Amino acid sequence: MSDAALPAGLEAEATAERIEDKAFGFWIYLMTDGVIFALLFATYVVMTVGTAGGPTGADLFNLTHTFGETMLLLVSSATFGMASVAAREGDRRAVLLWLVVTAALGVGFVIMEGLEFSGMIAQGAGPDRSGFLSAFFTLVGTHGAHVSVGILCILVMLAQIAARGLTPPVASRLFRLGLFWHFLDIVWIGIFSIVYLPGVL
Amino acid sequence: MFGRLTIEALPLYSAIAMGGALIVVFGTLAVMAAITWMRAWGYLWREWFTSVDHKRIGAMYVILALIMLVRGFIDAIMMRTQQAIAVNSDGYLPPDHFDQIFSSHGTIMIFFMAMPFLTGLINLVMPQQIGARDVAFPYINAMSLWLTASGAALVMVSLVIGKFSTAGWTAYPPYSGIDYSPYVGVDYWVWAVLLSGIGSTLSGINFLVTIIRKRAPGMKLMFMPLFTWTTLCTSVLMAFAFPAVTVVGVLLELDRVAGMHFFTSGDGGNMMNFANLLWIWGHPEVYILILPAFGIYSHTVSTFSGRKLFGYTSLVWATCAIAILSFTVWLHHFFTMGSSANVNSAFGIATMIIAVPTGVKVYDWLFTLYRGRIRFTVPMLYTIAFIVTFVIGGVTGVLLAFPPADYLMHNSTFLVAHFHNMLIPGALFGYFAGLNYWFPKMFGFRLDERWGKRSFWCWVVGFYLAFMPLYMLGFMGMPRRMEHYDVAAWQPYLVVAFLGAVLILVGLTFTIVQIVVSVRRRAELRDPTGDPWNGRTLEWATASPPAPYNFAVIPTVTGRDAFWTMKADGTAWRRPARYEDILIPRNSAFGPLIGAIAFVLGFAAVWHMWWLVALSAVLAAIVVIIRSSNDDTDRLLPAAEVERIETAWLAEVAAAPRPVDEPARGVPSAALPGAAT
Numbered sequence: 070m071s072d073a074a075l076p077a078g079l080e081a082e083a084t085a086e087r088i089e090d091k092a093f094g095f096w097i098y099l100m101t102d103g104v105i106f107a108l109l110f111a112t113y114v115v116m117t118v119g120t121a122g123g124p125t126g127a128d129l130f131n132l133t134h135t136f137g138e139t140m141l142l143l144v145s146s147a148t149f150g151m152a153s154v155a156a157r158e159g160d161r162r163a164v165l166l167w168l169v170v171t172a173a174l175g176v177g178f179v180i181m182e183g184l185e186f187s188g189m190i191a192q193g194a195g196p197d198r199s200g201f202l203s204a205f206f207t208l209v210g211t212h213g214a215h216v217s218v219g220i221l222c223i224l225v226m227l228a229q230i231a232a233r234g235l236t237p238p239v240a241s242r243l244f245r246l247g248l249f250w251h252f253l254d255i256v257w258i259g260i261f262s263i264v265y266l267p268g269v270l
Numbered sequence: 271m272f273g274r275l276t277i278e279a280l281p282l283y284s285a286i287a288m289g290g291a292l293i294v295v296f297g298t299l300a301v302m303a304a305i306t307w308m309r310a311w312g313y314l315w316r317e318w319f320t321s322v323d324h325k326r327i328g329a330m331y332v333i334l335a336l337i338m339l340v341r342g343f344i345d346a347i348m349m350r351t352q353q354a355i356a357v358n359s360d361g362y363l364p365p366d367h368f369d370q371i372f373s374s375h376g377t378i379m380i381f382f383m384a385m386p387f388l389t390g391l392i393n394l395v396m397p398q399q400i401g402a403r404d405v406a407f408p409y410i411n412a413m414s415l416w417l418t419a420s421g422a423a424l425v426m427v428s429l430v431i432g433k434f435s436t437a438g439w440t441a442y443p444p445y446s447g448i449d450y451s452p453y454v455g456v457d458y459w460v461w462a463v464l465l466s467g468i469g470s471t472l473s474g475i476n477f478l479v480t481i482i483r484k485r486a487p488g489m490k491l492m493f494m495p496l497f498t499w500t501t502l503c504t505s506v507l508m509a510f511a512f513p514a515v516t517v518v519g520v521l522l523e524l525d526r527v528a529g530m531h532f533f534t535s536g537d538g539g540n541m542m543n544f545a546n547l548l549w550i551w552g553h554p555e556v557y558i559l560i561l562p563a564f565g566i567y568s569h570t571v572s573t574f575s576g577r578k579l580f581g582y583t584s585l586v587w588a589t590c591a592i593a594i595l596s597f598t599v600w601l602h603h604f605f606t607m608g609s610s611a612n613v614n615s616a617f618g619i620a621t622m623i624i625a626v627p628t629g630v631k632v633y634d635w636l637f638t639l640y641r642g643r644i645r646f647t648v649p650m651l652y653t654i655a656f657i658v659t660f661v662i663g664g665v666t667g668v669l670l671a672f673p674p675a676d677y678l679m680h681n682s683t684f685l686v687a688h689f690h691n692m693l694i695p696g697a698l699f700g701y702f703a704g705l706n707y708w709f710p711k712m713f714g715f716r717l718d719e720r721w722g723k724r725s726f727w728c729w730v731v732g733f734y735l736a737f738m739p740l741y742m743l744g745f746m747g748m749p750r751r752m753e754h755y756d757v758a759a760w761q762p763y764l765v766v767a768f769l770g771a772v773l774i775l776v777g778l779t780f781t782i783v784q785i786v787v788s789v790r791r792r793a794e795l796r797d798p799t800g801d802p803w804n805g806r807t808l809e810w811a812t813a814s815p816p817a818p819y820n821f822a823v824i825p826t827v828t829g830r831d832a833f834w835t836m837k838a839d840g841t842a843w844r845r846p847a848r849y850e851d852i853l854i855p856r857n858s859a860f861g862p863l864i865g866a867i868a869f870v871l872g873f874a875a876v877w878h879m880w881w882l883v884a885l886s887a888v889l890a891a892i893v894v895i896i897r898s899s900n901d902d903t904d905r906l907l908p909a910a911e912v913e914r915i916e917t918a919w920l921a922e923v924a925a926a927p928r929p930v931d932e933p934a935r936g937v938p939s940a941a942l943p944g945a946a947t
């Protein structure tokens with residue numbers, strides 16, 4: 070059965086309603102993901118004392134590096150915002166362009182995080198060194214995994230926009246992905262201020 | 271290639287374990303052979319497994335729950351047998367095996383019996399109660415079902431390949447850590463819990479969006495049937511509590527496979543954090559299990575006493591209060607684990623406060639029954655048994671909420687008696703009541719009353735025999751999870767408990783007989799009108815089983831008990847002026863596919879076949895991407911087809927005799943089917 074068989078009015082109405090359902094559902098999903106991060110933050114805070122005689126945050130964290138990561142992620146949020154604006158204006162090429170920039174910034178962030186992690190592991194400060202480091206790697210790594218999934222989703226969006234244009238379902242996905250991306254930004258600000266800043270200061 | 275999976279994983283070490291494995295293997299083969307013999311694979315695949323219809327998904331959830339109930343009960347009666355004989359002897363189960371059994375019993379009963387049962391009933395009923403055509407996200411709904419099924423399959427497979435956890439259903443470290451539990455048991459537990467937990471989180475989100483966004487015009491929040499209200503609260507808990515069990519499972523697994531130190535006893539680990547995270551999920555979880563049953567009872571009391579529900583508003587607020595308070599009491603599960611007296615008192619008081627809204631509910635149900643004309647149907651019997659029994663469990667709960675008392679009772683069979691006293695009447699009996707009440711909506715015919723009543727009496731009397739002695743044993747100092755003991759004075763009580771379990775076995779058998787008998791008598795038990803009990807809420811306004819779209823015309827709601835009002839003003843079973851085209855979501859292999867991949871992923875992770883873990887993760891990602899890129903998911907049911915279905919049903923309604931059960935007092939005659947055309 071193809072689209073042609075469906076009466077256009079009914080179909081459009083159903084699509085519109087579904088898009089609103091999904092937007093609402095996505096907000097709730099983000100809240101559940103927020104619960105996951107909240108628990109990981111709590112676990113981290115509880116475990117900062119569990120260094121087991123190993124390195125502490127002050128020994129390991131490099132604020133300059135973290136500042137770089139923060140900049141990449143913040144700017145990527147802004148570029149995603151540009152993509153959303155372009156989508157509202159129906160400018161497909163601009164959307165594609167901004168999304169590519171966003172994905173590139175995201176990749177930069179993930180690479181920087183990977184460098185930080187591998188550097189720590191090379192110094193013998195891997196996640197199996199102490200409870201503190203387990204909590205650090207898991208919290209920051211979970212965020213990094215989210216960013217990676219976000220990048221994958223951006224790639225899928227690029228394909229969909231290129232192939233189908235900014236149809237209502239595609240545009241709605243872009244909107245939800247935007248929520249996700251900005252959400253990760255907020256989580257990162259939490260990580261910056263709860264993990265890195267107190268760790269160094 | 272096969273990770274740590276070798277031929278040693280087969281249960282060749284013990285005749286009893288081997289027997290269990292053979293039953294699983296041959297049981298599965300027998301079912302598959304029967305399906306092949308009936309040539310039903312195609313039908314099952316097209317009409318059921320790939321279905322995204324909430325009613326079918328609900329029915330499949332319930333079937334899964336019943337299968338797992340049998341499995342969980344076999345575990346239970348094995349433990350009861352062991353404890354009845356193991357005084358000053360080893361009994362027939364070695365410790366390692368006994369420990370697997372209580373772990374799998376608890377895990378199965380909570381995650382794979384109770385959760386699917388309530389999720390199934392919600393799926394079946396809630397969308398109809400709010401006058402909707404489906405849940406908000408039918409494809410995610412199918413995915414939730416199949417994720418739950420894949421978790422259940424992992425637990426079942428652990429009987430045959432490897433062993434299940436011996437760390438209890440709560441898997442406390444450090445015992446569940448790699449040092450003390452190096453083999454696969456705990457990994458099976460973690461993966462089963464993770465997969466089904468993700469399914470439950472998604473179900474919670476799905477139901478929440480459905481209730482908030484899909485209600486029929488005019489159905490204000492305070493017009494919603496109570497089961498929908500309790501579903502709303504349960505969904506909030508599912509969505510926001512289940513992430514905690516996901517986190518705790520992942521962290522435990524990271525400790526086990528990546529050598530991390532979240533919960534280890536040295537190296538900076540913190541075991542208390544496990545207890546906190548687990549119970550931040552665990553206490554809301556018991557309300558996830560119980561609130562839907564409260565909703566069911568609210569319908570059965572009013573339907574079968576022919577009265578409108580007493581104290582609707584207070585029931586709604588009590589439900590919301592319980593849902594919120596349920597997040598504030600988790601520490602009562604470990605009063606004895608070193609918190610200060612002030613902290614313990616705060617949590618003890620919070621726990622006692624929950625008894626207040628619960629008590630309000632009990633009075634509301636009692637006042638609904640008061641001066642009603644009660645029909646003693648099977649659901650009603652379960653309701654009455656619940657009210658009486660649950661109050662006993664509630665009282666012992668308040669007792670345990672008192673930290674000094676908990677110091678004495680903690681970890682004893684008193685606790686085992688207490689939580690079974692909450693969960694069996696407060697959850698399982700509710701689901702049984704719901705099953706008997708809504709079964710016609712699932713399959714179009716009622717369940718046999720005679721066998722239902724027989725089964726009911728065995729369950730209730732069996733429950734008292736099986737669990738009241740455990741209160742005594744708790745006072746006598748018997749700890750839980752005992753494989754054998756040397757206090758002869760305990761044995762008589764354990765023998766009584768065993769006899770109770772035997773009676774429950776008879777009850778469970780009768781439940782199965784009831785279903786078989788009803789299938790065979792289905793023509794006689796047919797529910798032609800869709801309203802077999804003279805019901806009050808909108809789910810009775812549809813056919814039994816409902817058409818794929820539930821309502822040909824979405825009803826407009828003007829108050830509570832919407833269907834009752836429709837029957838009273840003669841607008842029920844009305845033919846609309848004209849039928850319209852309806853879009854319904856098309857079936858899809860997505861759900862079963864994701865479930866299968868998740869199962870392989872979990873199994874591979876348990877056995878450390880990392881390449882297969884990676885492969886299935888990639889496959890899962892591809893399947894999800896393909897599915898979510900699909901914008902063309904609807905199929906059209908043309909108005910003519912809708913008209914054909916509806917006309918046939920309305921003709922049946924017109925021809926139907928009066929409802930089987932006597933209608934309640936004061937029903938205007940227009941409410942009777944037949945008078946409505």
Ligand code: HEM
Pocket residue numbers: 343346347349350372373375376377379380384437438439440683686690693694697698736749750751752771774
């Ligand atoms: C149908 C009748 C049932 C019987 C005869 C039964 C029996 C038992 C027994 C003998 C134990 C072990 C007690 C001990 O540790 O000494 C147990 C534990 C448990 N049961 Fe049941 N049970 C039944 C139903 C249920 C139901 C319906 C649920 C939940 C919905 C449930 C949840 C649990 C849990 C969570 C545990 C704790 C497991 C652990 O220690 O890790 N049971 N049950």
Ligand SMILES: [Cu+2]
Pocket residue numbers: 552553556599600602603
């Ligand atoms: Cu609790």
